Amino acid sequence: MKKGLVVVDLQNEYLPTGKLPLTDIEGAVANASRVISQARATGVPVFHIRHESEEGASIFAKGSMGANIQPAVASHGDEPVIVKKHINAFRDTNLQRHLEAAGVQEVVVIGAMSHMCIDAVVRAAVDMGYEATVLHDACATLDLTFRGITVPAAQTHAAMMAAFEFGYAVVKSVDEYLGA
Numbered sequence: 001m002k003k004g005l006v007v008v009d010l011q012n013e014y015l016p017t018g019k020l021p022l023t024d025i026e027g028a029v030a031n032a033s034r035v036i037s038q039a040r041a042t043g044v045p046v047f048h049i050r051h052e053s054e055e056g057a058s059i060f061a062k063g064s065m066g067a068n069i070q071p072a073v074a075s076h077g078d079e080p081v082i083v084k085k086h087i088n089a090f091r092d093t094n095l096q097r098h099l100e101a102a103g104v105q106e107v108v109v110i111g112a113m114s115h116m117c118i119d120a121v122v123r124a125a126v127d128m129g130y131e132a133t134v135l136h137d138a139c140a141t142l143d144l145t146f147r148g149i150t151v152p153a154a155q156t157h158a159a160m161m162a163a164f165e166f167g168y169a170v171v172k173s174v175d176e177y178l179g180a
Contacts, residue, residue, distance in 0.1 A: 008111030040105030
């Protein structure tokens, strides 16, 4: 089954210096970089997703430094960068066309945020018939608050990974994936 690596929204906005810093984004990016390097070395196609809002938006504003993909995980050569304006990377983009053109049947997903864009792209991919693998330690998120209850990032992330494992995707660590 041909794999494709989907790298979701590893953008400057999520760094500690950005407007939406994620818990341990640096660790997730370091792990993502390892996975991207291995994909390139083994001929696995890499698809980069970049969220972009309209100019003047408070986050991911078109043309802003925050909207740029972090240099450690930026595209090389002819690796496509798919620009999205919605949470789901398939919505109103050519991601599916790129996957089909490359003959991809299984997506390996890494990036940010676990509870939003990773969730949306994994579920959509599976609903479209792709197999999915999520590399949990190459993803990141943040603390969430609901009606006065704060859910720490680690718990938010664990809940998403547990939901994937329950019925949507294989969930592995980067070391497990690279060692396979």
